[in-house]
Amino acid sequence: MLDVRQLTLCIDGDHKIHDLSFSLAPGERVCLLGGSGSGKSLTARCLLGALPIGSQLSGSIRLQNHDVTGLPLSQRPPAERPAAIFQDSATSLNPLFTIETQLRMALKHQPTHRALPDLLRAVGFSDPQAVLTRYPGELSGGQRQRLCIALALLCERPLLIADEPTTALDVVTQAQVLQTLQDRLQQSPRTSLLFITHDITVAAMVCRRALVMENGRLVEQGEMRQLLTHPRHPYTRALVSAARQASAGAVFSRRNRAPSVSWSQAS
Numbered sequence: 001m002l003d004v005r006q007l008t009l010c011i012d013g014d015h016k017i018h019d020l021s022f023s024l025a026p027g028e029r030v031c032l033l034g035g036s037g038s039g040k041s042l043t044a045r046c047l048l049g050a051l052p053i054g055s056q057l058s059g060s061i062r063l064q065n066h067d068v069t070g071l072p073l074s075q076r077p078p079a080e081r082p083a084a085i086f087q088d089s090a091t092s093l094n095p096l097f098t099i100e101t102q103l104r105m106a107l108k109h110q111p112t113h114r115a116l117p118d119l120l121r122a123v124g125f126s127d128p129q130a131v132l133t134r135y136p137g138e139l140s141g142g143q144r145q146r147l148c149i150a151l152a153l154l155c156e157r158p159l160l161i162a163d164e165p166t167t168a169l170d171v172v173t174q175a176q177v178l179q180t181l182q183d184r185l186q187q188s189p190r191t192s193l194l195f196i197t198h199d200i201t202v203a204a205m206v207c208r209r210a211l212v213m214e215n216g217r218l219v220e221q222g223e224m225r226q227l228l229t230h231p232r233h234p235y236t237r238a239l240v241s242a243a244r245q246a247s248a249g250a251v252f253s254r255r256n257r258a259p260s261v262s263w264s265q266a267s
Contacts, residue, residue, distance in 0.1 A: 001026045001192050002047075002159055007059035009042060009216075011052055016042050017216045020059070024159070029185070029193040031203035031224070033239065034213035040196045043213070044163045047082055047194070049073055064158055083152040085181075087164040089144035093136040099147065100132035106151055122187075123150045123180050142173035146180050153184050153191065160185075163196045178205055200243045204228060212236050 002024040009017040017039045024030050034040045045051055047061060049072040061069045063080050073081045086092055094102060103116050120128035123146040136144055145165060152160055162181065166174040185193060195206050203210055203224065210227050212220040212235065220233040231237045 001028075001064065002194075003060075003062040004047075005060045005062075007043070007046060007061065008057070009039075009046060009051075010056040012054040015216060017046070020213075020216075020218055022211050022218065022221065024192045024194065026158070026190050026192060028209070029195065029207045031207035031210040032194055032196045032213065033198070033200060033203055033210050035198050035239075037215070038198075038213040039216035040198075040213050041163055042216075044084070044161050044194070044196055047159075047161060048084060049076070078155065079158065081157060082159040082161050083155060083157040085145070085148050085152045085160070085162045085165045087167050089141060089148050089168075090136065092148050093144060095136050097135070098132065099134055099136070099139075103132070103151070106154055119150055119154075120147075123147065123184065124176065140173070141169055142177055145169065145177050149177070149181050149184055153188055156188060157191065159192050159194065161194045161196070164198070165195075166202060167197075167199075174202070175205075178202065182206065200228070200239050201246075212239070 004023065005021050007017055007020040008015070020039075020043065022030075032040045032043060046057060047063075049068065049070065051057060051070070057070050059069070060067060063082070066080050068076055068080050071080075097105075100116065103119065107115070116132060117128040120131055125131050125143070125146070131139070131143070136147075139147070148165075152162075165181070166177050169177060185191060193207070195203065197203050200210075208224055210221065210224050211218055212227070212233065214233075214235045220227065220231065220236045227236060228240060231240050
């Protein structure tokens with residue numbers, strides 16, 4: 001479904017991504033894991049065709065067996081445009097329009113207005129009629145992010161890129177948003193997910209396979225269980241060690257009433 005081969009990105013002569021290769025099968029959920037400056041968000045921009053000024057891109061990106069290397073979304077047919085969820089939900093929504101207006105704009109070539117309450121219920125809103133009349137600024141961060149998930153999956157694109165979608169949320173809201181994402185993906189079994197994060201504990205809740213980046217290079221990849229229990233690269237070992245210390249042996253603390261996952265049993 002997605003095939004990236006020998007992707008290299010230079011910005012103003014500075015190498016940011018080095019010879020990156022990976023692939024996603026239809027319906028697969030893969031995490032792109034790394035710290036700040038690792039190149040993971042720039043990889044997302046390459047896939048979305050949203051490159052910074054001064055970029056030089058080489059290698060290939062094939063989506064649905066079509067070469068989309070360097071093409072902005074506006075120049076691609078819908079089947080070759082990934083959907084995306086970003087860290088800052090406030091900038092992903094137009095503050096000047098109500099939620100109803102924005103949903104109707106997204107749905108103008110698809111379901112009717114009568115489907116809007118059902119759409120909001122599907123992402124956890126108990127009073128959808130009230131939400132429809134509100135502006136983005138009147139919703140909490142978690143509510144806005146759940147709305148962004150609904151909008152991203154609305155058009156049934158083959159690939160969903162989620163770039164740090166829970167970083168700005170508290171731990172309980174983070175767990176709720178992740179559960180919403182997983183629930184919606186179960187209803188779109190052919191949609192592949194590239195989940196970008198610096199947090200290996202969050203990655204373990206969502207994905208079965210991970211790609212680890214450091215300084216623009218892919219340093220390790222494999223099944224999430226294997227990476228958590230037997231990491232090979234020093235950088236991956238450092239990520240696992242730091243996450244173990246921070247979470248005291250669990251992905252989320254039970255004191256926060258969020259789901260917990262054993263490190264030895266993580267999928």
